[in-house]
Amino acid sequence: MSDELEGKHGVQSLEVGMSILRAMADGQRSMMLKDIAAAADMPASKAHRYLVSLIRAGLVDQDPMTSRYDLGTFALNLGLVALDRLDRVRLGLNVIAEMRDEINQTTALAVWGDKGPVIVRWERPRRPITVNVITGTVLDLLMSATGRVFAAWMPKKIIAPLLAEELKQPALPPELKSKAGVEALLTEIRARGYAATNGQHRVAGVEAVAAPVFNFKNEITMSLLVVGVQGMFDTSPEGEVVKSLLRHAEALSLRLGAHGEAKVPT
Template identity: 30%
Template sequence: MARTIQSLERAAAVLRLLAGGERRLGLSDIASSLELPKGTAHGLIRTLQQEGFVEQEPTTGKYQLGAELLRLGTSYLDVHELRARALVWADDLARSSGESVYLGVLHQQGVLIVHHVFRPDDSRQVLEVGAMQPLHSTALGKVIAAHDPVAHSEAADGERQGFTEHTVTDLEGFESVLDMTRARGWAGDVEETWEGLASVAAPIHDRRRMPVGAVGVTGAVERVCEDGELRPRLVAAVRDCARAVSRDLGARRF
């Protein structure tokens, strides 16, 4: 049986304790409830507080759950609702485009693939759910970075690796790409991340008009592009899919 990490178990216990009962507890209450030395409990709470998972009430000095947990919980629900709402539309997009379809969301410093529909042919393909894609070079990443301030900051401040000769790595050029993405409502990637592959993606918004992810198609350059440009019919199909999923999530403007 694999060994567990005691400090993580204790931190989880602190969060569960604050999630129930009185919701606001002092240091002594937490230490005694969990049968921990006060110094140990204080160290756990201080770390959780620094990460935003616990907050201290100024007047009483008692501790309560922090806003970061709310953000993580909301992200969890959004991702799963997003995937559930997008299933049928993603299948339709794969059939109409003849290409692989990816659904991605912001995760740490990249794009997490939460749904992948295979290209509808008999070719051998590998499921990429759970894979990470870069923010600065992929169509999914650029769309998310253009509409989500957190993703924008991660992409602008982080390292922008040059995967091919077409990858935009300088900050001024990258910001120009994001401006164009916002203006036209979609992003492209023609051999910027992988040689021989091109993709197009569009943003998905929820009922609060907040960006919650992106959907896109990826395929061989010779199929996705024509005369060096992304095929307009594929761009239109991807945008229609993004609008449909956004509408299902309650985004009225779509």
């Protein structure tokens, strides 16, 4: 068989294994064997054989308590490496490191994922008391600064169903328990160019500010985030934290080709 013909055939077993991983990723949650098999369109016995190998490779984990399967550490690392190799993310990583050095606060970078804003990297400051941010965390839209930024500039058709779910949460502040209240907040954020939690962060004692980064289409593509301890963290517009955040977000947007006014979501 010629090299060209052999190359076109590929490795079927690898393709089958990838179909299982794809089914698990699409499921967006840990899954039972029968559900994985159904999603991958194969018998459960066949899916189980592949899952055993995928577990050995670190691409899948199985919870011994529930017997459910989920993506493993190596699979998650692959995803983070892929994100890291995107030019926009690489530039963003440099920026949050510069911000950390400049203001000596915890800084982070977030992008939009399947379920909302996701933290892809954070930088620890050199201070005794810090706020740690977990890479891979999916953030609320209404109770996080980054979520508010994305809610303010993402298309409404994408944001609306997520906001509808969050509006059902009983722990929301009174002013955010209605669509009118949420829209008023998002309008204010768009006007000033950044979002702050203002004592409403989901984690008690934490304060955060975030600003959008726009691409050449003037659409939001990332968010820069600064997190600190409430009472030890100046989130006023005149403070060094917000000034640094806005300056870096604007510079990164310009580097990504943004120009003129950002698009107002419709």
